[in-house]
Amino acid sequence: MKSWIAFWNILTKDMRSYYLKPPNISWGVLFPLVWIAMFSIRSGLGMESLPDLLPGLVALSILFGATSVLSVTVTFEKKGRSFERLLLAPISLELLMLAKTAGAILFGVVNAFVPILIASLLTDLSAVKWTILTPVVFLIAVSSTFLGLFIAVSVKEVFEAQTFSNFFRFPMIFLCGLFFPIEHLPVWLRPVAYVLPLTYGADVLHASIRHAGRMPLTLDVGLLAAFCGILFVASLRNIRQKWIA
Amino acid sequence: MIEVRGLTKAFGKIIAVNDISFSVRNGEMFGFLGPNGAGKTTTINMLTGLARPDAGTIRIAGIDCSKNPKAAQHLIGVVPDESNLYPELTGFENLCFCASLYGMRKAGRQARADQLLETFGLADAAGRKFGGYSKGMKRKLTIAAGIIHAPPILFLDEPTTGIDVASARRIRQLIAALNAAGTTVFLTTHYIEEAERLCRRIAFIVKGRIVRTDAVEDLVCQTDGRHTVQFTVSNDAARLCQKITAEFPNLQCQMVTGGVIRVESSGPVRVGSLVRLLEDCGAEVSEARKVRPSLEDVFVRVTGIEAGTMKQEKEKAGKGDGA
Numbered sequence A: 001m002k003s004w005i006a007f008w009n010i011l012t013k014d015m016r017s018y019y020l021k022p023p024n025i026s027w028g029v030l031f032p033l034v035w036i037a038m039f040s041i042r043s044g045l046g047m048e049s050l051p052d053l054l055p056g057l058v059a060l061s062i063l064f065g066a067t068s069v070l071s072v073t074v075t076f077e078k079k080g081r082s083f084e085r086l087l088l089a090p091i092s093l094e095l096l097m098l099a100k101t102a103g104a105i106l107f108g109v110v111n112a113f114v115p116i117l118i119a120s121l122l123t124d125l126s127a128v129k130w131t132i133l134t135p136v137v138f139l140i141a142v143s144s145t146f147l148g149l150f151i152a153v154s155v156k157e158v159f160e161a162q163t164f165s166n167f168f169r170f171p172m173i174f175l176c177g178l179f180f181p182i183e184h185l186p187v188w189l190r191p192v193a194y195v196l197p198l199t200y201g202a203d204v205l206h207a208s209i210r211h212a213g214r215m216p217l218t219l220d221v222g223l224l225a226a227f228c229g230i231l232f233v234a235s236l237r238n239i240r241q242k243w244i245a
Numbered sequence B: 001m002i003e004v005r006g007l008t009k010a011f012g013k014i015i016a017v018n019d020i021s022f023s024v025r026n027g028e029m030f031g032f033l034g035p036n037g038a039g040k041t042t043t044i045n046m047l048t049g050l051a052r053p054d055a056g057t058i059r060i061a062g063i064d065c066s067k068n069p070k071a072a073q074h075l076i077g078v079v080p081d082e083s084n085l086y087p088e089l090t091g092f093e094n095l096c097f098c099a100s101l102y103g104m105r106k107a108g109r110q111a112r113a114d115q116l117l118e119t120f121g122l123a124d125a126a127g128r129k130f131g132g133y134s135k136g137m138k139r140k141l142t143i144a145a146g147i148i149h150a151p152p153i154l155f156l157d158e159p160t161t162g163i164d165v166a167s168a169r170r171i172r173q174l175i176a177a178l179n180a181a182g183t184t185v186f187l188t189t190h191y192i193e194e195a196e197r198l199c200r201r202i203a204f205i206v207k208g209r210i211v212r213t214d215a216v217e218d219l220v221c222q223t224d225g226r227h228t229v230q231f232t233v234s235n236d237a238a239r240l241c242q243k244i245t246a247e248f249p250n251l252q253c254q255m256v257t258g259g260v261i262r263v264e265s266s267g268p269v270r271v272g273s274l275v276r277l278l279e280d281c282g283a284e285v286s287e288a289r290k291v292r293p294s295l296e297d298v299f300v301r302v303t304g305i306e307a308g309t310m311k312q313e314k315e316k317a318g319k320g321d322g323a
């Protein structure tokens, strides 16, 4: 019980201090809008092709929503030494880091539904399998967040966290089969795609929104969950080794 | 309450803490006195679970913390050398947040925060953002945050460094009050006066090693068997000094100022006969007192570090003069 009081208060403090700040909220709304506009102008397609774009937009919204703030906040609090306060609290490191990441996960999930909401106003989304889409949105948010966490605990400076997370994010967008299938990648790049968690998330998004999945659902979900676990454990290991040195 | 054996920590080639052992008793205020870079903060970090020892054992309230540093964290409060609260939260919010980390419920948190803001004279600033606080206010709130969960053991890392005289005095009063109320306190400082005034026992730490641990009164009483008596006389101290040396060859006599004579001996000084001698020489003795060495003298003797070095650090540390 006591631990959960701590969990809840860490989460709500982060929400108020970081996620619910006006720039963040407007970013979450603006970002998908800009992408929708950009894609429909570029491809010159009508709104009926929006569902084809939607998996990519949803994935991008989650990825940027979940990683942008987290890598800054954790690194930032570490530098400002207020993170020591959390490390001194009598709660396990696992629960502490779940509390620190829960905000980012929620923010990623909420961001995912912005383009979906916009799309639902512009086109017919009755074919979408919501029972698959909703959980996978959550899983992508978790894996993206833990990737952000892993980056955040691997660097010292806030600017490093940003540079480093871009180093991961941008290639991921193009390698994960969000906007064109992995088969269109050069042969030597394909293995890279298969070690990125977003590849499997993107596949489920295609399956649930456009009924165009390429891999078995259980494989996708299983691998995505495995990525979440590995990234979280690796992050905790890094914290234990580097921060409690 | 705190038992440390063979604690060692190196950062690369630098051995920050080198095989130190000490114990802090229940309810005691224990001082860790040493110059910059002696390893004070590193020691606190290891005791509180912010750093991993390379070797050694730590027991806090009987709990072995060497393997699991989290095990005793609910029993300890920590006031770091730098204020590390959230600048974007108000004083009140900061305290409530810290309380929540220890699982305190909302009503309890708020009552405790109000109470501490009152005690620390910050009630008027409760609604202001921590980022806008002055240095002294920040330090006070950081101490308040450290004791928000009423921990039985409190670690204070240089609580008055860089704080002005009045605030430093107030902070020392608050610390003394906490200790009087039963809190075991582990205090690091490089102010000799502060350690002497607050602590019952002191460890001198220099370059990662404890060179001496003792009770304050024992430290200042130990004079290597030497006894010093100081006489305040009406006039002509120089001539009186010669007289004493002539009459008592086993005493070292020294004029401190025009009217003060200091007499040192390897055994107890017979004050009566000295006073009689001085009076026979026509001097009026207005005071005779036994001089105890200050903790500063002891520190210099034990560590070989000139007290001046510590003083310079003090001045560098800011406006605080540690008094």
Ligand SMILES: Nc1ncnc2c1ncn2[C@@H]1O[C@H](COP(=O)(O)OP(=O)(O)OP(=O)(O)O)[C@@H](O)[C@H]1O
Binding pocket: B011, B014, B015, B016, B034, B035, B036, B037, B038, B039, B040, B041, B042, B043, B081, B190
């Ligand atoms: N994270 C670290 N990495 C490398 N060296 C360190 C680290 N922390 C401390 N040290 C070194 O360990 C030694 C002891 O430092 P520590 O901070 O414990 O001293 P201190 O007694 O607290 O000094 P001060 O009075 O300046 O606060 C110093 O030589 C310092 O440079």
Ligand SMILES: [Mg+2]
Binding pocket: B040, B041, B042, B081, B157
């Ligand atoms: Mg220090």
